[in-house]
Amino acid sequence: MSDAIELLSTLVGFPTLSRHSNLDLVDFVESYLAGYGIASRRVYSADGGRANLYATIGPMDRGGICLSGHSDVVPAEGQPWRSDPFILTRRDNRLYGRGSADMKGFLACVLAMAPRFIQATRAADARPVHIAISYDEEIGCVGVRGLLDELSRDQARPTGCIIGEPTLMRVATAHKGKSAWRCQVQGQAAHSSQNHLGVNAIDYAAELVLFLRNQGRLWRNGENDTRYDPPWSTVQVGTIHGGSAVNVVPDRCEFDFEIRPLPHTHHHLLASDLGHFARGLLPEMRQVAGGADIRLEQQSEYPGLRDDGSLDELKQSCAGALGQASFDSLSFGTEAGLFQQAGIPTVVCGPGSIIQAHKADEYVTVEQLALCQAFLGKVVGC
Numbered sequence: 001m002s003d004a005i006e007l008l009s010t011l012v013g014f015p016t017l018s019r020h021s022n023l024d025l026v027d028f029v030e031s032y033l034a035g036y037g038i039a040s041r042r043v044y045s046a047d048g049g050r051a052n053l054y055a056t057i058g059p060m061d062r063g064g065i066c067l068s069g070h071s072d073v074v075p076a077e078g079q080p081w082r083s084d085p086f087i088l089t090r091r092d093n094r095l096y097g098r099g100s101a102d103m104k105g106f107l108a109c110v111l112a113m114a115p116r117f118i119q120a121t122r123a124a125d126a127r128p129v130h131i132a133i134s135y136d137e138e139i140g141c142v143g144v145r146g147l148l149d150e151l152s153r154d155q156a157r158p159t160g161c162i163i164g165e166p167t168l169m170r171v172a173t174a175h176k177g178k179s180a181w182r183c184q185v186q187g188q189a190a191h192s193s194q195n196h197l198g199v200n201a202i203d204y205a206a207e208l209v210l211f212l213r214n215q216g217r218l219w220r221n222g223e224n225d226t227r228y229d230p231p232w233s234t235v236q237v238g239t240i241h242g243g244s245a246v247n248v249v250p251d252r253c254e255f256d257f258e259i260r261p262l263p264h265t266h267h268h269l270l271a272s273d274l275g276h277f278a279r280g281l282l283p284e285m286r287q288v289a290g291g292a293d294i295r296l297e298q299q300s301e302y303p304g305l306r307d308d309g310s311l312d313e314l315k316q317s318c319a320g321a322l323g324q325a326s327f328d329s330l331s332f333g334t335e336a337g338l339f340q341q342a343g344i345p346t347v348v349c350g351p352g353s354i355i356q357a358h359k360a361d362e363y364v365t366v367e368q369l370a371l372c373q374a375f376l377g378k379v380v381g382c
Contacts, residue, residue: 004369008108009088012097018072018138021049025071029053036114043146050135052147058121058128063159066130069107070137073099079360094363101352105364106164109372120382129380130158137335140300144335148342160314163336164350166357169371171318172348173311175330177304177337180258181271182297183208188289189251198249199289202242204281205253209237211277212257215270225262227329233261263304303337310345318347321378
């Protein structure tokens with residue numbers, strides 16, 4: 001346990017914000033594994049500033065279990081932390097730090113178990129253990145796609161994967177997907193006393209935001225799936241920017257929104273419906289300004305995780321290791337759906353709670369780390 005906590009302290013100390021370099025963390029993990037004779041390989045981002053790391057413990061000519069997590073974390077700036085978010089701080093049995101739950105706690109447990117994994121994979125018929133660490137998961141599961149493309153050319157791919165997102169060490173076999181969009185409204189500036197000569201981009205953006213809000217209400221009162229919390233598809237506007245001064249008609253406004261749909265729903269129609277609604281606003285806008293426009297651009301998308309027959313063997317093995325009789329479904333997204341699309345059966349199970357993630361004083365408990373290590377030992381057979 002002390003090894004896992006020490007490793008977690010080191011990992012938290014790397015401020016691996018999304019879109020920032022994670023190479024210091026990758027260097028550390030690669031060196032740590034090399035100390036046990038474990039070779040790693042990197043799959044870099046296009047600009048070379050970030051990398052996925054992939055290592056195999058045991059035989060290379062057969063598939064085995066993959067233990068996967070992302071290295072990036074969300075910003076802590078502006079949040080009311082009681083201690084430095086990038087210095088692991090223990091208070092009672094809680095370990096505070098950015099990424100402690102989401103999801104460096106899982107990575108620390110995996111790395112701490114490396115010596116035991118080596119022992120477990122020495123038998124002639126042993127299956128290997130693969131360790132995968134990705135980048136830029138928090139901004140749309142960006143980095144892992146390159147890693148999965150690399151693995152598709154391997155002689156032996158993993159036969160199953162555990163994504164260690166925080167689930168309070170409950171096995172989850174399904175989760176919602178997500179798509180993120182940006183809407184840009186181009187109006188025309190004017191003096192506020194002559195606002196009839198301008199096109200107020202914020203006004204029209206507000207109509208579009210209200211359209212999305214009303215759609216969210218329809219979904220809430222429509223199809224429900226009680227496996228999820230909340231049990232309906234959701235849409236949310238997360239950021240909005242526009243205007244320069246109260247006495248200037250704003251000529252630009254943009255907002256970002258996300259859709260988290262239930263599986264098997266036609267969520268993609270929302271973007272086309274919003275586009276249709278936007279086109280209905282353009283004639284009025286262009287009566288004043290011929291260059292007025294509304295543009296809709298998808299920023300990211302990743303699939304949900306489906307609980308289908310391909311997961312049966314893996315989920316029963318994981319549930320048996322935890323004494324779990326039922327399986328959870330998650331409202332947040334992970335890289336699991338992408339692994340599943342690549343033909344690798346995948347479940348989600350890791351220490352900590354998603355309720356603690358992305359906010360001030362994020363923490364994971366010592367008990368959760370201990371439970372994670374015991375779980376990994378049983379799944380691998382060590």
